[in-house]
Amino acid sequence: MMHIVLHQPEIPQNTGNIGRTCVATGTSLHLIEPLGFRLGEKELKRAGMDYWDKLSVTRYIDYEDFKAQHPGAKIWYATTKAKRTYAEVSFAMDDYIMFGKESAGIPEEILVENEETCIRIPMLEDIRSLNLSNSVAIVLYEALRQNDFAGLEREGELHRLKWSK
Template identity: 35%
Template sequence: MASEKSIFHPQFPLELGRRYAVALYEPCIPLNVGSVARTCACTGVPLHIVGTPGFILDSRLAKRAGLDYWEHVELEIHRTWEEFEEKMVGRRMWLFSTKGDNLLWDAEFKGGDILVFGSETEGLPDRILGTRPDNVLRIPMVDGRRSLNLSNAVTVAVYDV
């Protein structure tokens, strides 16, 4: 039987999903998106898909990775980055990239923030990173490694915020 224990820290009683959201910009691997969706479902964090994914969102692989959690995901699709920015006006965005000078742990998150991740093969384009240079965050890794898997990076960030 599932535990009825709260997942929320007693010193920060706000629900995780109401504090912030996750956005994936043009993801290209359905299994990663399914895993991110599952993380979002399990933490109550809304998920935004921005731009054109490299696969059909209701593909068998994406559904398989998300298992039966998709029905619990608050999912919103945005056709373009500009459409997403317009809809999220007034909300602060944190852009995750291996190019970031600031570490995830140095950021001061607040309610309404959006954690934005790029595609698995390209990351976030410079045109997007350049819009918020002070809000580009990097998850620390050993030197000489390319990057974490997208779904792992999202999970690290979701639980650190």
């Protein structure tokens, strides 16, 4: 199982969308406080639709609490400040991918301690960042692709018609 970690997320709609992506991919969601919203907010539930009750979600008091509960975990730190792209690394199915809060990203103190596992999404120089839920989807699906989409449905069925052979 892959793991998505959100460090102090601020926007409930982003977290709801990320939760829905996690449910669709069998990925667990880890939320490091403080959160910029309450988990019961209607925006969070609306973005996550009716999937939120199917989500494996864990909350942590702070980053140190998260680290203490996952000693030895392989953590990738997604940041616009990294030297390597997410496509240049090899993800394993039990890896954690951390994303920072919308307004500031992951604190630089955490990044400098983990320089070798910092990754970025390439984008034009004058663009500050992508939307958080889009960033999670991009990196998560690359990690899943590298692991042959293990456990995920790879073929779909039409509702009324049939695919040709």
